[in-house]
Amino acid sequence: MNVKEFYEAIGANYQDVIARLMKDELILRFLNKYKDDVNYDNLEKNVAAGDYKEAFLSVHTLKGLALNLGLSKLGAATGELTEYLRAEGNDPEKVEELMVPIRECHKEVTENLAKLS
Amino acid sequence: MKRRTLQVIIGGMTFIIILTVIVLISLNRFMDRQTLTDVQRIAGTYLEGVASGEINNYIVVADIRYSQLNYLSDELDALGENASGDEIERIAAEYARLQELPSFAFVDEDGVIHTVHGGEIMSLGNHESLVEKMKAKEPIVMTGKSSEQDLIVWAAPASYPLKNGKKAIGMLYCRELDQFVKNMHLSEVETLARFLLVRKDGSYVFRTEESVGDTYYDKLLRYTKPVDGTAEEKVADLKEHIDADEAWSMEVIYEDPDRGIKERRSVRVDVLPNSNWYLVSLLPYGVLDETIEGMSAARNKGMMIALSVLCAGILIVVGIYMRMTRGQIRALEKARRAADDANKAKSEFLSNMSHDIRTPMNAIIGMTAIASDHLDDTDRVKDCLKKINLSGKHLLGLINDVLDMSKIESGKMTLNLDVISLRQTMEVMCDIVRPQIKVNKQQFDIIIKNIISEKVYCDDVRLNQVLLNFLSNAMKFTPEGGQIHVNLWQEPSDKGDAYVKTHLIVKDNGMGMSEEFQKKLFRSFEREDNKRVHKTQGTGLGLTITKYIVEAMGGTIEVDSKAGVGTSFHVIIDFERAPEDEGEMVLPDWRILVVDDNEEVCQSAELSLRELGARPDTCRSGEEAVSMVLKAHEEGDDYYALLIDYLMEGMNGVQTAQKINEVLDENIPISLISAYDWSDIEEKAIASGITGFIPKPLFKSTLYHELKKSMCEEIDGGVEVTAGSDKFSLNGMHILLPEDNDINAEIATMILEENGATVERAEDGQMAVDMFKDSEVGYYDAILMDLRMPNLNGFEATDRIRAMEREDAKKIPIIALTADAFSEDANKCIEHGMNTHLAKPIDIDLLLRTLERLVEK
The missing domain is CATH 3.40.50.2300 (Response regulator)
Structure with missing residues (x-):
């Protein structure tokens, strides 16, 4: 699987990404770094611990990262949670509900990242 | 060359005519001779026929005479053996009287002639022979003379007693010689053939007009020239034949100055039976010769006509051939001149080209040298590179033209028909020519009307090439302030509803072209040669290529130009219409x-x-x-x-x-x-x-x-005016990048460095504040601030930076980079003293524009 096919597989717009980052090799390099990024794990950890303030920071960073890498679905999903967590007094059930699409997107991305050559 | 051709042709003609004349004359000669031989043969045959007729005639006459004699001798015999001489003579006389003979006589053993009736016979042509023949009991004929007239004497042997007691050995039956001559046509001169009777010794039996000379031999010797051999030989030959009693013939030229006769004759001699006579038949050629001459004259005339016709024919053929040849030579000459011209144009083109190619090439090499000498002087190098780029483009244009031309010349150029939008094509063209128009300070307008179909099937690249060619020509040859107009309109095509006739006019009021040049405008490798043009560069192939392309599209080009007034190119092409959305x-x-x-x-x-x-x-x-x-x-x-x-x-x-x-x-x-x-x-x-x-x-x-x-x-809520074409560059700028996430930082760094900036990353807000504090005044040109960071977030970091006691603390542009563009964060940014905020992902164009705006302030 090449970079273009990767973006097609996760339903994102390859043209946008390549226009910004110019080269497949660069995109590949950043994508590989995403594998090692801790923000998603931090998000899961903070959500589990009920530390929504930290969770906000994690999901916010994750969103920026996702948008930078052109992972648009993940970006949208994290965006939802970011906006919810921005205010005080969060409902854990609602957070769990918003976490579902984030988990799905993250899974899709990591699965496809594994296939990426 | 021409003279030599003429010489050869005239010589050839003369030769052919002479040859024809010689052949015809020889043919005529041969025909004449052949005719003569034929005529001789015919004459000989004719003469033979005539002679044998004459001989028959003689034989008939002789038969009659002898039968009459037989009748008499029968009667005399009937008297019996004892009949007396008186009785015999009386009956014979009685018979002769009844026959109205001029004379009748007996001859006795002594050769004495006893005339019993009519005139006394005085002499005989050949008395000796008579006796001899009678004794030999053979009949004979001869001439004789009585006291009254010339006679022809038919003698027959007999044996009767005579009055005087003598014994008769023959009877002489005489008739008038004139009558015989008449019967034998001997005196006739008007007839075709004439006859003579001669004796063995050549003496004439009787004389007529033709009996010239003493004897016939004498006549032959004196007056005749045989066609072959001499008269003497002929006479000897004749005598031999006569001795042998054989027929004889010859051809002679008879020449008798006394009678004024000179003619060709055919002569024949036959033996007359029961006589000592020979029949000479002669056939003067007078009439025949006239006929032959007539024939010959007619033939000559015919031949002359034939000759004239032949010569005229040859003349006509040669004339046509010469005209054809001359035409061919002229065509050849023309072709040669055309080839020469083309060759000349090509070598001129080559020399122009080598100049034209060398100029930008020299510029490239020269600029490269200058640039490498001034590697430190960025502006200088930049200028050099710009010039190298321009020269390179120019060179590429030249080479493209030459390649196109060679494609056209080898027939390899094809059109890739596709749906194109005339609008886009025209817009692209305008975009391309606009900068040059601006530089040249020319007035440019483009007028469109009656567009039936914007979308048509055409080869976009080639159509652009055509348009650009006209326009670049117009720009090249139009002075500053001149006008260049493009008109485009359409009308229904003659080719049917599926097509649309599209007119395109590119018009300028530039230097125009001379009429001579317009004639060879579309030929390869030519460019008007005058001083004004020399400073304008080009291959001179553009219009040739253009014309070829337009023609390949099935269109036409019309040129209207006047030197000093301007030029207008009018292209008409029937495009196939494409469906419009x-x-x-x-x-x-x-x-x-x-x-x-x-x-x-x-x-x-x-x-x-x-x-x-x-x-x-x-x-x-x-x-x-x-x-x-x-x-x-x-x-x-x-x-x-x-x-x-x-x-x-x-x-x-x-x-x-x-x-x-x-x-x-x-x-x-x-x-x-x-x-x-x-x-x-x-x-x-x-x-x-x-x-x-x-x-x-x-x-x-x-x-x-x-x-x-x-x-x-x-x-x-507003018009977005796009930035000018000159891209803002981050060259030499130092940018502080506070960003906690590695990947985001790396991406931002990469994009910024790609555009020439030097990026220094701070891992959190505190670090950013420290780095700014430690830097020299004016070191950082901008800060791209992430908002959510550990330790110190973006807002707090901005507060601290703005609060610093240094010259650039208030001025340095701080741009928030945030993932949430439309949230309350945006307002918060401004409140905290940031200049503006940009949403992630980083849009480089937007970032550049924002920086451009902020940094300049």
């Missing part, structure tokens, strides 16, 4: 005013707008436009948009817009129409309240898309 192009029923001093543009725009569903009005000047806008306002039906031409007589577009904005508070979007580059007039235009720009040519789709855009922009 017109269905989508509908505008609301906006009231729109089109202002242009060119009526064609107004009409065309009005038509297009009406088709789009808008309500267009047009006027021809700025003043008029102002009053129309006011009037519409009073009517309560304001214009939705105004489209104003930039270049107009009187008030120009910008002035008009200004005036309208002055007199009217309503904020009517005003778009400027122009064939010029927007960036040239942008500043003035925006200042005068112009909100949009519509590039010419005004195709229907152009109008649609531009108006649609202004509609959307209105919703967005």
Whole structure:
């Protein structure tokens, strides 16, 4: 699987990404770094611990990262949670509900990242 | 060359004519001789026939005479053996009297003649022979003479007693010689053939006109020249034949000066039976010769005619051949000259080309040398590179032309037909030529009307090539301030509804072309050769290529040019129409005013707008436009948009817009129409309240898309004016990048460095504050601030930086980079003293533009 096919597989717009980052090799390099990024794990950890303030920071960073890498679905999903967590007094059930699409997107991305050559 | 050809032809003709004459003369000679031989043969045969007729005649006469003698001798015999001489003589006399013979006689043993009836026989032609023959009991004929006349004497042997007691040995039956001569046609001279009777010794039996000389032999010797041999030989030969009693013949020329005769004759001698006589038959050729001569003359005449006809024929053929040859030679000469010209043009082209190629090549090499000598001087190097780039492009253009030409010459150029939009093609072309027009300070306008089909099937690249060629020529050969106009219109094609006839005119008022040059305009490798042109560079192939392309598209090119006045190229091509997606192009029923001093543009725009569903009005000047806008306002039906031409007589577009904005508070979007580059007039235009720009040519789709855009922009709340073409560069800028996430930091760093900036990353807000504090004043040109960071977030970091006691603390642009563009964060940024915020992901163009704006301040 090449970079273009990767973006097609996760339903994102390859043209946008390549226009910004110019080269497949660069995109590949950043994508590989995403594998090692801790923000998603931090998000899961903070959500589990009920530390929504930290969770906000994690999901916010994750969103920026996702948008930078052109992972648009993940970006949208994290965006939802970011906006919810921005205010005080969060409902854990609602957070769990918003976490579902984030988990799905993250899974899709990591699965496809594994296939990426 | 020509003289030599003529010589050969005349010589050949003479030779052929002489040869023909010789052949004809020889043929004539041969025919003459052949005729002569034939005539001789015919004459001989004829003479033989005539002679044998004559001999028969003689034999008949002889038979009659002898039968009459027999009758008498029968009667005498009937008297019996004892009959007396008296009785015999009496009966014989009685018989002779009854026969009315001039004489009748007996001859006795002594040879004495006893005449019993008629005139006394005085002499006989050959007395001795008579006795001899009688004794031998053989009949004989001879001439004789009585006391009264010449006689022919038919003698027959007999044995009767005579009165005087003698014994008769023969009877002489005499008749008038004249009668015999008449019967034997011997005296006739008018007949074709003539006869003579001669004796063995050649003496004449009787004389007639023809019996010349003493004897016949004498005549032959004296007057005749035999055709072959001598007279003597012939006479000897004749004598031999006569001795042998054989027939004989010969051909002679008879020449008798006494009688004035000179003619050819055929002569024949036959033996007359029962006589000592020979019949000489002769046939003068007089008549025959005349006939033959007539024949010969006729033949000569015929031959002369044939000769003339032949010669005339040969002359005609040679003439035609010569004309053909001359034509061919002329054609050959022409072809040679054409080839020479082409060759010359090619070598001129080569020398031009080598000059033209060498010039940019030298520039490239020279600039490269300069650049490497001044590696430290960035501006210098930049300038060199720019010039190298230009020269390189120019060189590429030249090479492309040559390659195209060789493609055309080898017939390998093909068209890739595809659906193209004439609008796009024209726009692209305008975009390309605009900068050059600007540099040349020329006036440029493009007028479109009656577009039936915007989308057609055509080879886009080649069509562009054609347009650009005309335009670049027009730009090249038009002086500063000159006008260049492009007209485009369509009309129904003769080829049917599926086609549309498209006219394109590129017109300038430049230097024009001389008439001589126009004739060879489209030939390869030629360029008008005068001093004005020499400073203008080019391969001279452009128009040839153009013409070829247009012809390959099935079109035509017309040129109208006058030296010093200008040039107009008119291209007509029947394009196949492509389906239009017109269905989508509908505008609301906006009231729109089109202002242009060119009526064609107004009409065309009005038509297009009406088709789009808008309500267009047009006027021809700025003043008029102002009053129309006011009037519409009073009517309560304001214009939705105004489209104003930039270049107009009187008030120009910008002035008009200004005036309208002055007199009217309503904020009517005003778009400027122009064939010029927007960036040239942008500043003035925006200042005068112009909100949009519509590039010419005004195709229907152009109008649609531009108006649609202004509609959307209105919703967005403003006109976005795109940045100029010169890209803002981050070269040499130092940017501080506080960003906690590695990947985001790396991406931002990469993009910024790609654009020439030096990036220094801070891992959190505190670090960013420290780094800024430690830096020299003015070291950082900008800070790209992430908002959510551990330790110190973006807002707090900004607060601290702005609060510092240093010169650049308040001034340095701080741009927030955030993932949430439309959230409350955005407002918070401004509150905390940041200049602006940008949403992630980083849009490099937007970032550059923002930096450009902020850093300059």
